Each structure stands twice: as C-alpha cells, then as structure tokens.
Amino acid sequence: MSTDRPRKALIPAAGRGTRFLPLTKAVPKELAPIVTTPTLEIVIGEAADNDISEVLLVVSAGKTAINEYFAPAPELEAALEAKGDEAGLAAVRRPTELATISYVEQKEPRGLGHAIGHGKDFAAGEPLAVLLPDDLIDDRDALLGPMLDVYAEHGGIVLGLIDVGPVEISKYGCVVPAEGADPEGDVVAISDLVEKPEAGEAPSTLAIIGRYVLPPEIFAALDETEPGAGGEIQITDAMRNLCNAGTPVHGVVFRGRRYDTGDRLEYVKAVVQLAVRHPDIGADFQAWLRDYEPTDG
Numbered sequence: 589m590s591t592d593r594p595r596k597a598l599i600p601a602a603g604r605g606t607r608f609l610p611l612t613k614a615v616p617k618e619l620a621p622i623v624t625t626p627t628l629e630i631v632i633g634e635a636a637d638n639d640i641s642e643v644l645l646v647v648s649a650g651k652t653a654i655n656e657y658f659a660p661a662p663e664l665e666a667a668l669e670a671k672g673d674e675a676g677l678a679a680v681r682r683p684t685e686l687a688t689i690s691y692v693e694q695k696e697p698r699g700l701g702h703a704i705g706h707g708k709d710f711a712a713g714e715p716l717a718v719l720l721p722d723d724l725i726d727d728r729d730a731l732l733g734p735m736l737d738v739y740a741e742h743g744g745i746v747l748g749l750i751d752v753g754p755v756e757i758s759k760y761g762c763v764v765p766a767e768g769a770d771p772e773g774d775v776v777a778i779s780d781l782v783e784k785p786e787a788g789e790a791p792s793t794l795a796i797i798g799r800y801v802l803p804p805e806i807f808a809a810l811d812e813t814e815p816g817a818g819g820e821i822q823i824t825d826a827m828r829n830l831c832n833a834g835t836p837v838h839g840v841v842f843r844g845r846r847y848d849t850g851d852r853l854e855y856v857k858a859v860v861q862l863a864v865r866h867p868d869i870g871a872d873f874q875a876w877l878r879d880y881e882p883t884d885g
C-alpha cells in the first residue's frame with residue numbers, strides 16, 4: 589500500500605499536569621518554557637518542519653492561555669515595531685505563523701485516547717500525526733519525517749519507539765516485533781502491543797514514545813474502547829484492537845536526542861541541555877555551568 593504523507597497533526601494539551609503543580613493551577617504545562625519558548629511551540633515547529641500545516645490543539649475547558657499564546661497580539665506588535673525591536677517582533681509573531689491552528693475542548697481529562705477521539709471532524713477521513721508536547725525531539729535528529737515516510741509506504745499505524753532496556757520497559761507501552769522483524773533495525777513491523785509489561789515478561793525493550801501516525805479507522809476503534817485504569821480511554825487499547833483486526837503497525841526506532849519534559853527532573857535537564865545551545869545566552873550559560881558548584885548558602 590502506498591499513500592500520501594499525512595498533512596495534519598493533533599496535539600493533546602488538556603491534561604491536568606499534576607506533576608507540575610502548583611504552576612499548572614494557572615498555566616498549562618504545555619506552556620512551560622525552554623528558556624523563553626513553550627514546549628508546545630517547539631512541538632508545533634517540529635510538525636511545521638515536516639510540512640504539516642494544519643494543527644488541532646485539544647485544550648481543557650475554560651483555560652484560555654494556550655489560545656492567547658497562539659493568537660496575534662496587535663498592541664504588543666505595534667509597541668515592538670515602534671521600538672524597532674525586530675527580534676522581539678519575530679519571536680512574538682512566530683507562534684501565530686507556524687501553522688493553521690484550531691482548537692477543540694476536552695471537557696474532562698479522560699485519557700490520551702479520549703483526547704485523540706476529539707480529532708475526528710478535524711481529520712475528516714485523513715490520517716493524523718499525533719505529537720505529545722512533553723516529548724521533545726532535538727531538531728538535529730529526525731523522527732517524525734521518517735514516520736510520515738513509513739506511513740506513506742505502508743499505511744496503518746506508525747509509532748515512535750525508543751529502546752529503553754529491560755528495567756525501564758515496565759513503565760511504557762511496549763511493542764511485540766512481528767515474526768522475522770529485526771528488532772535492531774530502524775523500522776520494525778509490529779504484531780501486538782502490551783501496556784506496561786511486568787519486568788522480565790516484556791516481549792521487547794522497545795517503548796512507545798509521544799509520536800504516532802494514526803489512520804482514520806482509529807476513531808471507530810476509540811468509540812469501541814472501554815475505559816481502562818482510572819476511567820481513562822487508552823490509545824494503546826484502541827491501537828491494539830486495530831492491530832489485532834489486521835491494520836499494519838510499524839515502529840520507527842529513534843536513537844537520537846529526546847527530552848521528556850513531562851517529568852520534573854527531566855524537564856530541568858532539558859532546559860539546561862537546550863539553554864547551552866541558545867543563540868543569545870548559550871555561550872555564557874555554558875561558561876558559567878563549567879564553574880558552577882552548588883553551595884549551602
């Protein structure tokens with residue numbers, strides 16, 4: 589099967605972000621900054637870099653900060669223009685120019701599958717790339733592009749995977765490589781999915797990360813998926829049903845640099861790793877970091 593590369597992306601941003609309380613009382617974690625750029629903008633940039641120009645953001649009820657961030661700010665722009673602040677102006681306009689963004693509200697955070705289910709009208713029969721905004725992929729490394737290529741070749745479901753080793757795998761959704769598939773290869777055919785397998789019983793060490801390409805059939809599969817743990821509708825359950833019904837599933841194994849900004853410690857590490865490359869402050873920060881020694885006071 590050969591088809592077109594997907595042109596649309598859904599980004600879920602309606603979770604409670606409990607690991608980032610108290611900030612997330614008022615600020616969605618997707619707006620948490622890497623220096624000054626929200627993680628959500630970085631992920632929309634990744635979609636745009638891969639020729640995805642239409643983005644649907646799933647947002648939570650009553651929270652307007654995300655919509656405001658991606659809307660034009662004419663007064664601010666006029667003030668920056670009057671000052672001749674070209675760099676400021678470009679930075680303020682960038683989020684409004686990356687893609688055509690639309691919004692849908694998820695009234696209650698009932699899980700990733702439930703959030704993705706809100707994309708049916710937006711997808712309108714086309715495949716969707718789904719990008720989780722707390723998984724950042726370094727812009728020097730490629731994951732989404734190869735995934736879109738695999739979709740164009742095989743259709744079905746395409747998953748972003750990383751090899752996390754035998755200990756960590758029980759924290760992740762895990763894939764079962766198809767018979768004859770080379771688990772060391774860059775593209776792996778998959779015969780089944782297992783959510784958080786017991787250590788020692790995992791069928792592979794390949795974990796699903798926050799990049800998916802999903803075919804239009806995913807919406808019917810989500811409608812038929814019963815809520816699982818915590819009343820949440822799990823995307824893995826819906827994908828598993830499609831897989832068992834014969835939809836092809838492939839994984840692209842990512843061996844590049846990835847930052848998990850949904851975890852507090854990993855978020856702080858990501859800020860440091862990306863701040864040392866920042867065009868304005870990177871060199872000074874790196875010099876300071878070299879000499880930095882924590883003190884008691």
Ligand code: UTP
Pocket residue numbers: 600601602603604605606607608618646694696697698699700702703720721722850
């Ligand atoms: P996470 O599980 O990392 O986000 O979901 P969370 O639930 O907000 O975080 P914690 O665990 O409470 O700290 C991954 C992505 O899916 C979105 C989240 O906003 C996040 O971007 N999500 C999750 C939804 O949009 N709706 C949901 O019901 C659940």
